[in-house]
Amino acid sequence: MLGSPEFPLLSKEGDIIIGGAFSIHSQISKPSFSLTGIPEPLICSRINLREFRFAQTMIFAIEEINNSSTLLPNISLGYKIFDSCGSTLPSTRAVMGLMNGQERTAEKTCSSQSSVHVIIGASESSSTIVMLQISGTFQIPVISHFATCACLSNRKDYPSFFRTIPSDYYQSRALAELVKLFGWTWVGAVRSDNDYGNNGMATFITAASQEGVCVEYSVAISRTDSSEEVARVVKVIRSGSARVLVAFLAQGEMDILLEEALKQNLTGLQWVGSESWITASHLADKRYSGILTGSLGFAIRKTKIAGLQEFLLQVNPSQEPQNNLLREFWETTFGCSFQSSLPGQSQCSGSERLGDINNPFTDVSQLRISNNVYKAVYAVAHAMHNMLNCGQSGEAINPSCIWKDDLEPKQIVRHLQGVNFTLQSGERVNFDENGDPSATYELVNWQRNQAGDMVFMAVGSYDASLPNGRQFTMNGINITWVTESQTRPLSVCSESCPPGFRQAAIKGKPICCFSCIACAAGEISTTNNSAKCSPCPLEFWSNEEQSQCVPKVIEFLSFGETMGSLLTAFSLFGASLTLVVLCVFFWFRDTPLVKASNSELSFLLLFSLTLCFLCSLTFIGQPTEWSCMLRHTVFGISFALCISCILAKTVTVVSAFKATRPAKTVPQCSAPLQRTSVLSCTLLQVLICVLWLIFAPPFPYKNTVHTTKKIILECNLGSPLGFWAALGYIGLLAVLCFILAFLSRKLPDNFNEAKFITFSMLIFCAVWVTFIPAYFSSPGKFTVAVEIFAILASSFGLFFCIFAPKCYVLLVKPERNTKRHMMGRNH
Numbered sequence: 001m002l003g004s005p006e007f008p009l010l011s012k013e014g015d016i017i018i019g020g021a022f023s024i025h026s027q028i029s030k031p032s033f034s035l036t037g038i039p040e041p042l043i044c045s046r047i048n049l050r051e052f053r054f055a056q057t058m059i060f061a062i063e064e065i066n067n068s069s070t071l072l073p074n075i076s077l078g079y080k081i082f083d084s085c086g087s088t089l090p091s092t093r094a095v096m097g098l099m100n101g102q103e104r105t106a107e108k109t110c111s112s113q114s115s116v117h118v119i120i121g122a123s124e125s126s127s128t129i130v131m132l133q134i135s136g137t138f139q140i141p142v143i144s145h146f147a148t149c150a151c152l153s154n155r156k157d158y159p160s161f162f163r164t165i166p167s168d169y170y171q172s173r174a175l176a177e178l179v180k181l182f183g184w185t186w187v188g189a190v191r192s193d194n195d196y197g198n199n200g201m202a203t204f205i206t207a208a209s210q211e212g213v214c215v216e217y218s219v220a221i222s223r224t225d226s227s228e229e230v231a232r233v234v235k236v237i238r239s240g241s242a243r244v245l246v247a248f249l250a251q252g253e254m255d256i257l258l259e260e261a262l263k264q265n266l267t268g269l270q271w272v273g274s275e276s277w278i279t280a281s282h283l284a285d286k287r288y289s290g291i292l293t294g295s296l297g298f299a300i301r302k303t304k305i306a307g308l309q310e311f312l313l314q315v316n317p318s319q320e321p322q323n324n325l326l327r328e329f330w331e332t333t334f335g336c337s338f339q340s341s342l343p344g345q346s347q348c349s350g351s352e353r354l355g356d357i358n359n360p361f362t363d364v365s366q367l368r369i370s371n372n373v374y375k376a377v378y379a380v381a382h383a384m385h386n387m388l389n390c391g392q393s394g395e396a397i398n399p400s401c402i403w404k405d406d407l408e409p410k411q412i413v414r415h416l417q418g419v420n421f422t423l424q425s426g427e428r429v430n431f432d433e434n435g436d437p438s439a440t441y442e443l444v445n446w447q448r449n450q451a452g453d454m455v456f457m458a459v460g461s462y463d464a465s466l467p468n469g470r471q472f473t474m475n476g477i478n479i480t481w482v483t484e485s486q487t488r489p490l491s492v493c494s495e496s497c498p499p500g501f502r503q504a505a506i507k508g509k510p511i512c513c514f515s516c517i518a519c520a521a522g523e524i525s526t527t528n529n530s531a532k533c534s535p536c537p538l539e540f541w542s543n544e545e546q547s548q549c550v551p552k553v554i555e556f557l558s559f560g561e562t563m564g565s566l567l568t569a570f571s572l573f574g575a576s577l578t579l580v581v582l583c584v585f586f587w588f589r590d591t592p593l594v595k596a597s598n599s600e601l602s603f604l605l606l607f608s609l610t611l612c613f614l615c616s617l618t619f620i621g622q623p624t625e626w627s628c629m630l631r632h633t634v635f636g637i638s639f640a641l642c643i644s645c646i647l648a649k650t651v652t653v654v655s656a657f658k659a660t661r662p663a664k665t666v667p668q669c670s671a672p673l674q675r676t677s678v679l680s681c682t683l684l685q686v687l688i689c690v691l692w693l694i695f696a697p698p699f700p701y702k703n704t705v706h707t708t709k710k711i712i713l714e715c716n717l718g719s720p721l722g723f724w725a726a727l728g729y730i731g732l733l734a735v736l737c738f739i740l741a742f743l744s745r746k747l748p749d750n751f752n753e754a755k756f757i758t759f760s761m762l763i764f765c766a767v768w769v770t771f772i773p774a775y776f777s778s779p780g781k782f783t784v785a786v787e788i789f790a791i792l793a794s795s796f797g798l799f800f801c802i803f804a805p806k807c808y809v810l811l812v813k814p815e816r817n818t819k820r821h822m823m824g825r826n827h
Helices: 049-066 088-100 125-138 168-181 195-210 227-239 251-263 286-292 308-313 324-334 369-387 409-417 562-587 592-596 599-619 625-659 671-695 720-743 753-777 781-811
Strands: 010-012 016-022 025-028 044-047 077-083 118-121 142-144 161-163 186-192 214-221 244-248 270-273 296-299 391-393 396-398 420-422 428-430 440-448 454-463 472-474 501-505 514-518 540-542 549-551 553-555 699-703 710-716
Touching (some): 016 088, 016 369, 088 118, 125 142, 168 195, 168 244, 168 270, 186 195, 186 251, 214 227, 214 251, 286 454, 369 428, 599 671, 625 699, 625 720, 625 753, 753 781
Parallel strands (some): 186 244, 553 710
Antiparallel strands (some): 010 077, 296 440, 540 549
């Protein structure tokens, strides 16, 4: 059965006429145009049972209002319903028919009044835009139940437009957030090649990029495309690597796409759909189950309309025997024909029962868009109720309405803008400044029930009026996925970068395609897919996985480690050995050897050597403010005292040797002069150290420059000049001592202390000259170890060279410890 969009398919007279435009047929003929003849009429075919239900819902709401005693009590509503055929050209014919009536020729007089006061429709954005371009000129209000294009919210272009379905602006953003919520950063996209699909997909792509989601491809399809073009679109989808497909399609395009998808066996994709098709029950057929199982998408909240199912089941061709649409509906529903001459078809009796049929017309379990039609009719009724002052007349209650012959469209638009009422279901109906309702959606998942049938399960909700972060609500119902294992499918261009890595863009590819590069040493990333690595604070370092900052290893020469323990042992051993020798000298203090060695200077030298050995202990352990000041000053003063004693001893030896020659009379150095010289040389070092401590004392310092993985605790010299002045002064005393001892090297063999002093000074100078380059080239705690080694080596050198020969005589060769032997001559 064929229908024509020229005349209303369903109509009824009334005081107020509400026009309706629905896509009752889904296929339209392509007429041939000629410049010589009258264009052929547009013929629409293939009845859409879902859209027919929308039209009957409009009639039901009108009849319900006509039977109401409180809403428009003495006013009757009528209707004229045209078929827009889901296309722009029939929509143009429909809106012209709604405004002008069915007359094909213009009369001499024109009433300037439209034949309808309000239009409800159409079911597509492009069709609605075409209707508005004509009706908007006369400011006739249009309320759409299914046109979601965000472009229609432009009040400047469409001042008389309202809708009971949210704008795609919110749906597109919700879809982008949904994709991001499930971790799908690499998706494909297919859209209807019309205002609905193009605008909706543009908003989605913009929102997706803000959420960090990349679109691998975006292809368009139209219901008028050739089969080759549709096949090409499906091939693009099949060849893509994205495992998630966002389909912003109207039902007509979805039907065509699925048929071609079946031919090419397009399976394994996770479909994410728009509200246009996500709850279309005819798509839940078993033919498409292998493709669409597990689909996700946003739908208008479903509700129940009391009495609608009973009303739908009463539809029968006998209501209007001459109505071709009712006859076509009946023949399509029951597969029969009212014309008995048609072969292969049974005869329609008209007594068939709709209650025995389950199809998109009789199925009222998913009343979503039907409810939008219902709300649109009631919005018109409430606007007219307020406009006609129904129920109020001055101070007295007036149950009737004050009829006006000239209902101006401007006034209807103004009263529609202000409607605010509650339906029997409890749902609030109003419009914002753009004519849009509040944007709330259900998140629908295609699941199978126990009988194996596909059902639309609400698994969450989305409310755009709530603050960001609270708009999504999941209700805890398990989601069915497209994968056989029922695990959430993975759709990414590149595998996730774990903590410790960062994303690096690949040249020529979207930002979602990246390589993972390990963070550099000292940098970390703590989350997956970090865009950059963060440097650790100064006193922290990255762990081996580069996933967190850990405190740096603090390094200093401690008593507990092997090197520290060995150096401590040598230091204590040297100090102990020095004290033992001190005791030996004290025991043999009255013997010629000890007296000849200047016992007072020997005891002072042994005391200073003990300090030299012990001062190395101040270099071991964690540096503190006191230990840093103590280690260098004790070191400098101890060695200055030691070298001063050796210098005085050298002068004494030389003087004593020269005094034994009769030809020369050199006065011996008196004991007070020795003490004065030692004290003077030592006090000068004390002065250097005091000035150093006053102006720039050493202090503990955390060295993070020398090595990045460790913090070296060391003593900063404060003033390098003070350190090198103290060390240089010791070197000066050592050089003077060496020169004097070297000049006296030809003393008699029995009295050869000058030779031993010469050798000891040679060792001392060699150690400290070697110390300088080793000090600067040793890293970390080894710098301190080199300094301690130099102290101990020079101390042991002095100790053994000067006192070992004497102890050998005192303990092993006591027969040489005589005055005669001390004064003997070998020549």
